[in-house]
Amino acid sequence: MGNPFSPHIAFMIGPVPISMAVVTTWGIIVLLALLCWLSCRKLQINAGRWQSVLEILITGIDDQITQIIDENKVRFFPLIATLFIFICLANLIDIVPGLSSPTAVLETTAALAVITFFSVHYVGIKSKGLLGYLKSFTEPNIILLPFTILSQITRTFSMMVRLFGNMMSGQFLMGIILAFVGLLVPIPLMILHVLISILQAYIFTILATVFIAAAIAEDNKGD
Amino acid sequence: MDLDLISIIVAGFTVSAGAIGPALSEGYAVGKAMDAIARQPEAAGPLARTLFVGLAMIETTAIYCLVIGLLLLYANPFVG
Numbered sequence: 001m002g003n004p005f006s007p008h009i010a011f012m013i014g015p016v017p018i019s020m021a022v023v024t025t026w027g028i029i030v031l032l033a034l035l036c037w038l039s040c041r042k043l044q045i046n047a048g049r050w051q052s053v054l055e056i057l058i059t060g061i062d063d064q065i066t067q068i069i070d071e072n073k074v075r076f077f078p079l080i081a082t083l084f085i086f087i088c089l090a091n092l093i094d095i096v097p098g099l100s101s102p103t104a105v106l107e108t109t110a111a112l113a114v115i116t117f118f119s120v121h122y123v124g125i126k127s128k129g130l131l132g133y134l135k136s137f138t139e140p141n142i143i144l145l146p147f148t149i150l151s152q153i154t155r156t157f158s159m160m161v162r163l164f165g166n167m168m169s170g171q172f173l174m175g176i177i178l179a180f181v182g183l184l185v186p187i188p189l190m191i192l193h194v195l196i197s198i199l200q201a202y203i204f205t206i207l208a209t210v211f212i213a214a215a216i217a218e219d220n221k222g223d
Numbered sequence: 224m225d226l227d228l229i230s231i232i233v234a235g236f237t238v239s240a241g242a243i244g245p246a247l248s249e250g251y252a253v254g255k256a257m258d259a260i261a262r263q264p265e266a267a268g269p270l271a272r273t274l275f276v277g278l279a280m281i282e283t284t285a286i287y288c289l290v291i292g293l294l295l296l297y298a299n300p301f302v303g
Contacts, residue, residue, distance in 0.1 A: 003297045067269070158283040165286035168293075203279045210276060 007105060021102040028089050028102070057085075064206070069213045076212055079119055084205040087112065091167060091197035095190070101197075104167040106160070113160035116208045117152075124215035133215075159207055166200045230299050234292040241288020248281050 007019035039054055047055055061081045069076060087103060094101040102108040124133045137148050170193040177186045256274040260267050 005293070005298045064272075067272070158286075161290055162279060162283060162286050165289050169289060199275075203275055206272060206276055207279060 005106065007107065019105070019107070020100065021105040021108055024093065024099060025090070025102045025108060028086065028093065032085065032089065061205075065209055068206075068209045069216070076123070076209070080205055080209055080212075083112065083116070083208060084201055087163070087204055088198060088201040091201055092194065094167075094171065094197070095194065100171065101167055103163055104171050106164050109160045109164040109167075112163070112204070113156045116159065116211065117156040120208075120211045120215045123212050127216040155207075155211070159204060163200055163204055166196055170196060226299075226302050230295045230302060234295040237288050237295070238292045241285050241292075245281050245285040249278055252277055252281065 007017075007021060009017045010020045010023050011018055039050060043051060058081065061084055062077060065077060065080055090103045090108070091101050093099050094104070103112075121133075124136070127133075128136065138145055173189060174186060174193065177189055252274065256270055259270055
């Protein structure tokens with residue numbers, strides 16, 4: 001078990017070090033792109049087995065979004081569905097022997113949180129206008145302005161640290177258990193880790209959706 | 224005492240103290256949600272979503288403590 005804060009460098013491109021997490025992320029991106037291309041090549045009205053699975057996934061995410069944001073869901077669906085599918089796969093890739101999940105490294109989760117942070121503000125400015133969006137920070141009272149700004153930063157930070165902490169602690173727990181007992185005992189914990197992986201992807205996505213909903217809401221509630 | 228040793232002991236205390244509060248409050252929140260679902264099973268969907276978001280918020284404090292513990296162990300700025 002190495003230091004969770006120092007990345008494991010795979011190779012260098014000129015002066016730029018490329019860590020293992022980045023290589024795994026590239027692999028996941030290629031895998032998802034191939035999967036999308038292969039499964040969307042021949043879509044039919046009478047869905048086959050694989051197409052039904054995909055439709056259940058997509059309509060499930062769509063239902064979750066429409067329950068939280070009820071206007072113009074089409075604008076947010078690509079972002080939120082991509083976040084969920086990517087994080088889910090990135091968390092679960094831990095199961096494959098020899099690979100470790102890129103979300104167990106602080107840089108990947110930081111990138112995801114930064115994407116969420118900027119999309120929340122972009123969506124807020126786009127739906128209310130710059131002045132209207134800035135004005136929503138002063139509600140309910142101008143005295144609370146420092147706290148609302150602080151909460152914007154801390155909630156992004158906590159999203160990042162939550163995903164990182166859960167994934168990294170899962171790997172650490174597995175390493176510690178494996179050091180004590182090797183055979184069969186880690187299996188229930190691995191199943192628990194699978195559950196936690198999917199749950200954390202869900203929580204990250206739902207929080208991003210709730211923040212976007214709060215940014216476009218008229219009376220700044222639901223925060 | 225050595226600074227390394229103090230860091231290790233304090234890391235243990237940080238994680239243990241950070242585990243107590245969230246554990247109690249998460250148990251309370253889940254209990255309340257169970258009550259509500261038992262009373263109104265048809266509202267289970269929105270309740271579960273709100274519960275997960277709330278649990279994530281509660282859990283944040285525990286994870287902050289975990290990160291501080293790990294910083295003390297692996298990235299302590301005062302230990303060379």
